[in-house]
Amino acid sequence: MTSLEEGEVYQHLGMPTGVRVRQTPGDTIAEILWDAGQIDSSLLTPWQKINALNTFLIPRISFLLRGSAVAKVPLNTADSTIRQLVKKWLYLPQWASTDIIYISHRQGGANVPWMGDLCNVAVMIHAFRLLTCPDPMVRSIVEEAVQDVVRKRIARTPSEQDVATYLSSSLEAEFGREGGDLSSLWSRARNASRRLGKRISCRWKWCEEHREPGILVPCIKTPDHTIVTPTARTMLERTLKDAIRCHYAKNLKWKPDQGKVFEVSSKWDASNHFLPGGSFTRFADWRFVHQARLNCVPLNGAVRHGNRDKRCRKCDYANETLSHVLCGCKQHSGAWRHCHNAIQN
Known part of the structure; x- marks a missing residue:
């Protein structure tokens, strides 16, 4: 192993890793966009190009988001490039609604996720899996770390319900207090919950009966709610992504001009x-x-x-x-x- 000074990095699974370093893998994102350009210039059919993007490139981006704290500016650039390519493959003008890109095939879209949503989902999944880790030692270390973050925010010893309220990005009472919040996985999870909450109204919950955390994801198709528990932790990613796709489909249907056909x-x-x-x-x-x-x-x-x-x-x-x-x-x-x-x- 190489000895590194503070600020020096090494590439670990395509991600810059080190102490106090920027973890945005710019070179890897550039390689992914170059591959997208190669798909665009290939002799594949338009639907094969979309399939290749979803099969080979989007999982690479998702893997990067799970393992590092990626800045939003490179992600926005990548998303803009991918959005233009998908509209080109769909033979749509650039002023056409972008919702058709993000909804599923079953609802009439390209099933290509927005990079910002991928980032938010990856952060929430990582935080939830740490808090619900089956290993008791890992779980105790994680619980101590998140309670320390919440304690600095509200200036008192937090309860389990306080942790869920903090992660749900509440600004009520002491949770809206200025200062005391440090940049960490938990602050990123809090920000991700706030951004996703504006779209699909998801939030963290603490079940006092079972003494376990959960994430509530409202279903857009039905009035029922889905609570992802630790025993169903592997279903969290699919549940969040399905809710996001339904959100974009609902937005498209509400548009009086471009949403008429999709209503049917x-x-x-x-x-x-x-x-x-x-x-x-x-x-x-x-x-x-x-x-x-x-x-x-x-x-x-x-x-x-x-x-x-x-x-x-x-x-x-x-x-x-x-x-x-x-x-x-x-x-x-x-x-x-x-x-x-x-x-x-």
Whole structure:
């Protein structure tokens, strides 16, 4: 082993490791983005590119976030690059809603997570697994460490409920006191809980009956709540990520313009069967379907800015919208009849 001075680092599993050093692995993130560019320039189909991103690159980023304290600026840069690439593979303009990138395939999206959410989930999982570690010695060391952090925050000996309140990022009473908070895993877990709480209303809880901590994750699809206990600690990551995906899907449905189709198409898996592997889908269909679902087809009626003429370029109808072109433009009445007869036959 090499002897290191304070501030010196060595690469451990792709992460800078040392005493009082910046743990953001800039070189590793740059390599991941370079690989994303190689996927973009390859001859893979668009759905294969999205699959390669989710299979090979996103897990590498998740691994980095679990093992180090990564700064947000490099993550935001990486997220911006990945977001532009995914929109390019979906044939969407850059002004299209980004929610479609972050929702699951079953709901009509690309299933690519946002880097900020990945970072917050990784911190919460790491903190929860330490607090619920099966090894009693490790658990006692962790409990002593987190109680020391909370004691400096509230200036008194904390109870288990106080620890849960602190980790839930409460600012009530003494928890909103200025000063006394040191930068640590627990302060990062507190910040991550606050950021995720704004999106999915998750929070830490202490069960007095079983004498164990837990994390409450509200279900967006149903009014019920899910409490992840130490016995189900391996389910925490999936539960948080599912709640985040549902949050983005709900945001997309609320948009009056780009969310109309997703209100219906996200109800059944059959509506999105082609997204994971491109089954039974032509390239022309792929180039059209995502623009059509988000109302981003370059038609006169879809222009949102300026005083451009919105009349149909074929029949001079007042508003050239996608529904008019597909179902209302009389220039295509012959195509309607053939489509109708083909469905009947």
